[in-house]
Amino acid sequence: MxxxxxxxxxxxxxxxxxxxxxxxxxxxxxxxxxxxxxxPPAPVRQALGARGVPPADHLVELVRRGLPPGARVAALTLPGPNEAAMVMVTPSGLATGAASTGYYVDPVTGHRLGVAGPGSDLFYALRLFHQNLxxxxxxxxxxxxxxxxxxxxxxxxxxxxxxxxxxxxxxxxxxxxxxxxxxxxxxxxxxxxxxxxxxxxxxxxxxxxxxxxxxxGGPLPSWSEPRAARPMARPAQPLAVVLGRAADLHPNAAVRTIIWPTERDPDWTLRFADPHVAPVKVADDTGNATAVPARPPAAAYRGMRDWHGxxxxxxxxxxxxxxxxxxxxxxxxxxxxxxxxxxxxxxxxxxxxx
Structure with missing residues (x-):
């Protein structure tokens, strides 16, 4: 040596x-x-309101009003009890895969409670750096x-x-x-x-x-944040219709996350609060809804995540x-x-x- x-x-x-x-x-x-x-290593915004949740499209509109030109809604996480709704937005003028920003909204008052995104929160920035520099x-x-x-x-x-x-x-x-x-x-x-x-x-x-x-030997883990492609600027199906199609397949299941169709995947994706309920895909062009098998991460992958975190x-x-x-x-x-x-x-x- x-x-x-x-x-x-x-x-x-x-x-x-x-x-x-x-x-x-x-x-x-x-x-x-x-x-x-x-x-928590990400901002947890507690909702100020007490009762009642407005329609999902109204929550999205509350955030969309203040977005810069070209920014697109990528996903919506509906609130649980005493929680805030979160609208994920991809920035305008950036390449595919750019970091998204999460807007926390009180589902009752409509007030913006906080932002989780690049430069907005120390823990978010540290997590982003730790994961992908x-x-x-x-x-x-x-x-x-x-x-x-x-x-x-x-x-x-x-x-x-x-x-x-x-x-x-x-x-x-x-x-x-x-x-x-x-x-x-x-x-x-x-x-x-x-x-x-x-x-x-x-x-x-x-x-x-x-x-x-x-x-x-397991399935590829599904990521909760849509970054694979830019969301569609103007989907053909209204959000209320998409939720209705999902309710037809799972009448008693509470929707938790709605992912907008993208330029690569033209389907809406809906995930439910109960992880045992199969996610639903809704075609943006026809409105047809299909339940897809849930693909939980392999046990080995979950073990890696637990050991590392x-x-x-x-x-x-x-x-x-x-x-x-x-x-x-x-x-x-x-x-x-x-x-x-x-x-x-x-x-x-x-x-x-x-």
Missing amino acids: MTGRGATPLGWTGLVLAWLIVPIVLSGVVLTGAAAVDR GMENAGRAIAGLLGLALMLSCLTGVHIGWPHGGGWRQVMRMRRRRDGLILAHHLLGGVTIVPLFLLALTGTGLAFPALAARLA GAGPAWRGVLVLTGLLDAAMAVTGLILWRRTRRRPDHEAAAVVDI
């Missing part, structure tokens, strides 16, 4: 990973920590590749730290002779290697859902601690890398070799 001024390939890899991954790790710490103390599909792919690189870094770290002949006692004796910074770097790596690898593995799976679903306060605490320790390990690694750049080769070898 090269050392000193030439720098090691592993050292350069660690340097690049530190600069790219540490911000993602820290954003995950904030999001997970917020969930651990029961503060703020660059939608391209950013999600980059984040997934960084996860692969982080897994590789974990494996190479295990290989370097593994006793290859002298046994663990000799390794510990050698490490006790080194200065505190090197010992701290190795200790941080040893403590966090397992949860860090799991985070990288599950994060990569979430970044590439189609590949993860194929490997898990922190299922339960104890595991969330572990993830927060792991993120903080990993950030500290990155700082110590940068300092050690800087030492190797300043010292002659024979001295730098003593710094970076195990």
Whole structure:
């Protein structure tokens, strides 16, 4: 392994990973920590009104009045008891897949309670950055590749730290002779290697859902927010008619989410509050309604989501601690890398070799 001024390939890899991954790790710490103390990572707007919900098309019109030219309604989430309705809107003049903005509306008074979108909320911005670096599909792919690189870094770290002949006692004796910074770097790596690898593995799976679903042998998870294509500017079917067609198929089911037809998928999609009720597709051209089988994410995919996001306060605490320790390990690694750049080769070898 090269050392000193030439720098090691592993050292350069660690340097690049530190600069790219540490911000993602820290954003995950904030999001997970917020969930651990029961503060939601997205704005929850409680409705001010007490009773009665106006028609869905009226809720949409309340938001549409104040939209800039070219903005299109993408979805509507109907409120539950004492909840706000949310209208998702795609911005105007942006490419397909641009981040949508959610408008929270009191279903009784019609007052706009808040906005969740780029630049409007800190937690929304952090979540967007953590998921896709703020660059939608391209950013999600980059984040997934960084996860692969982080897994590789974990494996190479295990290989370097593994006793290859002298046994663990000799390794510990050698490490006790080194200065505190090197010992701290190795200790941080040893403590966090397992949860860090799991985070990288599950994060990569979430970044590439189609590949993860194929490997898990389950269906592709359906996303709740429509970003695959621009919604139609003027659908042929009125919203009231679409809701009526869905009610014909499921008379007693409460509609929860309505997704507008897009330039790629010319059907309305309606999902219900009861997850066991099959979603309904309504053709925008003919108005024909069809119940489609619900496709819940595969168990393996749900497991990845729970592991990565922190299922339960104890595991969330572990993830927060792991993120903080990993950030500290990155700082110590940068300092050690800087030492190797300043010292002659024979001295730098003593710094970076195990």
